[in-house]
Amino acid sequence: MNRTAEKVADLVRENPEFEAVLSELLDREDELRWRDVKDDMTSGQWGRLLQKDILVEGEDGFQFADREAVEEALGRTDEMEFETDVDVDDSESSWSTYDKAAAVGALGMFAGYSVGSVRSAVGNVLDLFLGPLDSALPFFAVIMVLAVVTGLYSSILQNALMDTEKMGAYQEKMKEIQERQKAAKERGDDEAVERIREEQMDAMGDQLGMFKEQLRPMVWIMVITIPVFLWMYWKIRPPAHINPAEASMVMPMVGEVELAAGVVGPLQAWILWYILNSIGFSQIIRKALNIQTSPT
Template sequence: MNQKLTKSLDNAALAVGFVLFFGIMVSGDLRHSLGVAVGYLIGWMPSILPFHLVLFVLAAITGLYASLIQKYTMDWDFLRAQQEKMRRLQRDMREAQLSGDQARQQQLQTEQMKMVSEQGKMMQMQFKPMLYIGLISIPLFMWAYLYIEQNPGMTMTFPFWGTHPINATVIGPFLFWYYWYFVCSLPVSQIIRKALDIGSMS
């Protein structure tokens, strides 16, 4: 009974994550509604913190949540084993090509074909956490997007770049606040992963 309930909750969470992940790409109403809903929970933060620190807090929350999801939903031993197997296969293939060993090359090509199905399992294993992570990160991101849209005059001062409106573009569609958010999230995520001893692929 508990396993069935857990599986049902798991499927429901994945379904919601799927809707959020793809829904925000096509529905402006969904993006707006998410931003408004999250505003009831964290809309007070800009009144006590500069907005660049608010973005830092959001990045930290996302980093912690994402790290925990990856820690408990991904089979790191399997992923490391697959990566090592692929490296060994590539190394053996180079050696066989250099030595002109046709029989060995055919054998290795057969092994490569067998790994295709395992690659599919790896992709599925990595895609599932993305949907879980989206349950938290997407609503937070939509709130930040809505808040900035409603307060277009905000600026930030960047090293070497000077002061810019945070909703101005750095390059292409990449906005300054996107840049700051991801600059914050990368080191925070690394610190959290180190603290929680979350495995890496290397």
């Protein structure tokens, strides 16, 4: 693609309406004058074509600097793949063996919520490490500390394992396809609409890549968070393994409540307390460390 074709492609990517405008101008055999084309385009679009030297002065008006290059660019525009500085090849989003092992481990540990032997095994092992913390603080404060710790490593893992630039490229690609499809429909180009629709179907595979990018850090977060949750569940669930004096707390807007009591439907007080602290401290941590977890 020569320089003129590149300029045309850039304009169409910038504003898909230029595709219909240029197609209309190509249908005109004579040199172009503003008074003849002003009903088909805006003055801003006309100015952009002159500014980009896609249209140049002729004998009696303006003409294409390189008509064949413009035709080539428009032909390629309908079929071109979205190009970004980021490679959105789904193969690069495939999980490693360690990622898959972590996913299996996380699913296995979910059994601890319903299988008492698994819950007891995990609880007793983690109690070797978390027991001193429980001895030093009341249990509601232990929950706060664990919420901060899990929020910290969750933010770090998301920042390290989630490619937000690639996710942004996935979203930009779908947006660009939708814009070209809309422009093709407006000018009544059924063939282009069909080609773009096929491209859109092919691009749906990229949605799987985006989902995998989002899920990968979640797997590693669960590998660490599930055992911590199982330990708290093991400590609170009858027969409780905490000091009876620590089995209740005073919650904001709720008052004194048993940790194992339901406060929002079946949601127990200790879980709600953990969630509130986790959400709040996670936002503070991400802001303080400038961690980006959404597509850029």
